[in-house]
Amino acid sequence: MLSLSDLKRAVVLKPDDAQARYALAEALFAEGQYAGAVTQLEKAVVLAPDDNNIRRLLSRTFEKDGKVPRAMAVLEEMVKRAPHDADARDELCGFLLQQGRIDDAILHAAEAVRFSPEDVKRRVMLADLLVQRRLPERARAILEEAQRLFPTDPQVAKELKNLYVELGDEVASEKVAGERDRAYFQKQAKSTLSSARVSALLTSAPLKRLAEELAKGDLPGAHRALGAVSEGERAQAGFHFLLGELRLLERSFDAAEAAFTRALEAKPDLGVAWNRLGDLAQGKNDLKGAVTLYKKAILFGEDDANAWEDLGDIHATLGEKDKAQKMYRTAAQKEPGGSAAKKLESLAAPQKLESTPAVGKVGVLGWSPTGGAVSPLEAVAVDGKGELIFSGNVGPTGKEAASVAFSVIKARSRDLGVDGLVRTFDLHLHFTDTAIGKDGPSAGLALLLAGVSAFTQKPLKPALAATGELTLHGVVMAVGGIHEKLVAAHLAGVKTVLLPKQNLKDARALPDEVTRGLELIFVESVAEAITKALAGDAP
Numbered sequence: 001m002l003s004l005s006d007l008k009r010a011v012v013l014k015p016d017d018a019q020a021r022y023a024l025a026e027a028l029f030a031e032g033q034y035a036g037a038v039t040q041l042e043k044a045v046v047l048a049p050d051d052n053n054i055r056r057l058l059s060r061t062f063e064k065d066g067k068v069p070r071a072m073a074v075l076e077e078m079v080k081r082a083p084h085d086a087d088a089r090d091e092l093c094g095f096l097l098q099q100g101r102i103d104d105a106i107l108h109a110a111e112a113v114r115f116s117p118e119d120v121k122r123r124v125m126l127a128d129l130l131v132q133r134r135l136p137e138r139a140r141a142i143l144e145e146a147q148r149l150f151p152t153d154p155q156v157a158k159e160l161k162n163l164y165v166e167l168g169d170e171v172a173s174e175k176v177a178g179e180r181d182r183a184y185f186q187k188q189a190k191s192t193l194s195s196a197r198v199s200a201l202l203t204s205a206p207l208k209r210l211a212e213e214l215a216k217g218d219l220p221g222a223h224r225a226l227g228a229v230s231e232g233e234r235a236q237a238g239f240h241f242l243l244g245e246l247r248l249l250e251r252s253f254d255a256a257e258a259a260f261t262r263a264l265e266a267k268p269d270l271g272v273a274w275n276r277l278g279d280l281a282q283g284k285n286d287l288k289g290a291v292t293l294y295k296k297a298i299l300f301g302e303d304d305a306n307a308w309e310d311l312g313d314i315h316a317t318l319g320e321k322d323k324a325q326k327m328y329r330t331a332a333q334k335e336p337g338g339s340a341a342k343k344l345e346s347l348a349a350p351q352k353l354e355s356t357p358a359v360g361k362v363g364v365l366g367w368s369p370t371g372g373a374v375s376p377l378e379a380v381a382v383d384g385k386g387e388l389i390f391s392g393n394v395g396p397t398g399k400e401a402a403s404v405a406f407s408v409i410k411a412r413s414r415d416l417g418v419d420g421l422v423r424t425f426d427l428h429l430h431f432t433d434t435a436i437g438k439d440g441p442s443a444g445l446a447l448l449l450a451g452v453s454a455f456t457q458k459p460l461k462p463a464l465a466a467t468g469e470l471t472l473h474g475v476v477m478a479v480g481g482i483h484e485k486l487v488a489a490h491l492a493g494v495k496t497v498l499l500p501k502q503n504l505k506d507a508r509a510l511p512d513e514v515t516r517g518l519e520l521i522f523v524e525s526v527a528e529a530i531t532k533a534l535a536g537d538a539p
Contacts, residue, residue: 021041022051052082055074055077079092103491123142127159151318175347177314177317178282185249188279192272197270197272207242222246236266237263240259240263241263244260269300271300275293279310291315294314297310315327361376365497372483376432377432382426383424385423386410387427392430392434398438404444405445405447405448442479442481445468445523446467453533460535463496465497467497468498478502479499486507489518498533503522
């Protein structure tokens with residue numbers, strides 16, 4: 001290993017050698033001499049501008065030296081120069097998370113996924129960040145896509161199951177193929193052991209007692225009953241099937257597989273044993289193998305609704321929706337009122353639209369120290385005396401913004417064709433995300449648009465959000481926090497944003513990752529905003 005003196009001498013002898021300067025900077029960094037390391041790295045970057053290792057060390061050196069903004073700038077420049085480098089995106093994402101900038105971190109995590117679609121870990125991390133940001137539906141879409149691409153990945157299955165439960169969609173969680181828990185096997189044992197097909201195999205009192213104890217889930221009782229089974233009975237298919245059920249409840253999966261295999265050797269047409277082997281194949285993430293086994297179960301037990309349903313789960317996990325629907329439909333016919341009918345309904349339900357034109361509904365862009373936010377706003381006109389009703393955890397400045405917006409509507413009521421309505425109807429504005437406090441004048445434009453839509457009964461554009469402060473004369477004034485607001489809009493699936501023309505410069509500074517998916521409409525006046533916001537641009 002070269003000494004610090006040797007490294008300095010190498011730089012003196014070869015001042016244009018970027019790697020020599022990088023090696024010296026590494027040594028200086030290790031010694032805590034950050035200023036000296038920065039000097040060498042800044043010169044090395046000029047000599048080798050495409051060397052990301054130099055930029056990474058320069059960023060870490062600035063960070064260690066307490067110069068966080070400069071460290072951030074180095075990473076941002078690295079990503080700008082190599083936008084398709086997923087590793088660079090990861091590094092910037094991690095740094096942004098350290099600074100509490102989760103929205104910007106998600107932005108780069110999403111781009112990392114886009115440029116490395118085969119990396120399942122990046123997809124799971126992105127979904128986790130979206131859940132943290134209270135965007136569970138977007139996380140669901142990310143994980144469902146990951147499931148289609150990586151149907152046998154246990155981490156994806158686990159995360160998706162947990163998210164379904166968090167969203168309250170327990171039926172959807174049961175569609176995800178994978179290892180079954182003890183509750184599942186207990187439920188199956190209770191159902192199967194009372195079936196005529198299995199009962200016919202239980203030719204003695206000890207075997208019947210063993211089946212009864214297993215159906216109850218009483219493992220100690222099952223072991224006592226097992227001891228009473230004779231040697232002759234232990235050669236029968238029924239005994240090996242019951243032994244397999246016992247091993248499943250004990251989660252001894254290899255022993256269970258061996259027992260069901262012995263049962264099939266004695267009785268190859270025992271469909272429920274093929275079904276259990278399919279469950280075990282799922283647990284090993286052998287989904288293709290499970291398909292074959294479930295088809296065997298159906299061949300020898302066509303009326304086994306559970307086998308049809310299990311096969312549907314596999315097809316759903318593999319992204320084969322049509323096949324899954326067919327399996328669930330057959331299972332539901334064979335067992336009306338069972339879980340297959342609910343799974344069929346869940347699978348057949350149309351995907352949520354990002355938004356559709358709606359009367360009185362708009363997203364209000366807000367800012368907070370931790371990032372931007374899109375707060376859903378609803379407006380309705382109700383019988384009254386021309387008064388304003390405002391609700392939804394809003395502070396005094398936010399209420400003033402609503403008053404200004406309502407006055408602007410009243411002042412223009414004739415032009416809008418609602419002159420009589422504003423005197424005989426009250427306008428109720430409500431923020432539906434009541435858990436989040438809101439305040440500030442920048443909601444004025446969105447409040448006005450929702451109110452105009454409610455009075456005129458003309459729908460606003462789909463996936464619309466707005467930000468802008470209003471004057472009583474209908475001028476749309478500039479607002480702050482444009483970067484944070486528009487990043488939040490992009491993450492929330494907003495498609496169109498109305499904002500003040502005075503913020504044009506702020507919007508142009510946004511990264512392409514944000515503006516690529518947003519239609520930005522800059523307005524100066526209320527009249528212009530109303531025309532642009534209504535669906536179809538209808539006045």
